[in-house]
Amino acid sequence: MPSKSRLPMRVPAILLFLALYLAACQDAPPPPVDERLYEKEPSEKPIERLVxxxxxxxxxxxxxxxxxxxxDIGAGEGFFATRLAPIADRVIAIEINDSIVEQLKVIRELELPKELQVRLEPRLAREDDPMLENGEVxxxxxxxxxxxxxxxxxxxKKLYPALRPDGRIVIVDWKKRNTAIGPDKEDRVAxxxxxxxxTAAGFHLVSSDDITLEFQYIVVADKLLK
Structure with missing residues (x-):
């Protein structure tokens, strides 16, 4: 029985393409290395204020x-004012810069439900006067x-008459020591x-807390009973 003649094998097109591609890559220069891949991430990230x-x-x-x-004197961007407004009857967010007062009005609309916006009142004051009425807060x-x-x-002394008889003042400020964040130590108040x-302004000290917050102290005082 006569043998069958062998037909030439056909190379699949995909294999031929790969062979040509690999041959071309051997002569091509390697792609540039992005050196940013080897940059180390910062060892310390900024600490969020909420923390x-x-x-x-x-x-x-x-x-x-x-x-x-x-x-809320020195309300800034409303960090505390927007947290207090849903609970309190009213929060007067006091600032001495008109642009910040206007910004607080925008923040009020963005961060508070419509029914609570009336509880937050941005108010412009002066550097030497909080512009509070007697017995207002x-x-x-x-x-x-x-x-x-x-x-x-x-x-x-100007804040004292603004408080109602059973009112209190709460001051949170930077400890006068070196801390990871905060203003220059020389500028802080011990x-x-x-x-x-x-005491000199007529207040009665209730408590001084130098432990709860890492970078700040909390002082509470009320009106001195006469």
Whole structure:
């Protein structure tokens, strides 16, 4: 029986393409290396304020704020004001810069439900005057603000009549020591100095907490009973 003649084998097109591609790659220069791949990530990332500020601890120091009128002096971007407004009766967010007051109005609309927006009142004040009426508020809050005030005892004396008879003032400011974050140590107000100033302005010291917050102290005072 005669043998069958062998037909030439056909190379699949895909294999032929790969062979040609690999041959071409051998002569091509390697792609440039992105050196950013070898950059080390920062060993320390910025600490979020929500972590180190512990707003819950500050609210605890303020006591029961339900149905209270609160003056948040140096409200900034509303870190505390927007947290207080849903609970308190009213929050007066005080700033001395008109552009920040306008920004607070925008933040109020963005971060608070419509029915709660009426509880947050941005108010423009002066550097030497909080622009509060006598007996207008139950609680005065100053966070990271007191150290920037000139004539601090005189300013505290202007805050005193703004408080109602059973009102209190809560001051949170930077410890006068080297900390991972915060302003220059030389610019800070020592805890003992603040206590002396509150007493000189007529307040009665309730508590001084230098432990709860890592970078700040919390001082609470009320009106001196006469």
């Amino acid at each position: 180190w500020q512990k707003p819950g601890a500050v609210l605890d120091a303020m006591g029961d704020i339900r149905e209270k009128v609160i003056a 139950d609680i005065i809050l100053l966070v990271n603000t007191f150290m920037y005030i000139d004539n601090q005892v005189a300013y505290l 805890l003992g100095s603040l206590e002396d100033m509150l």
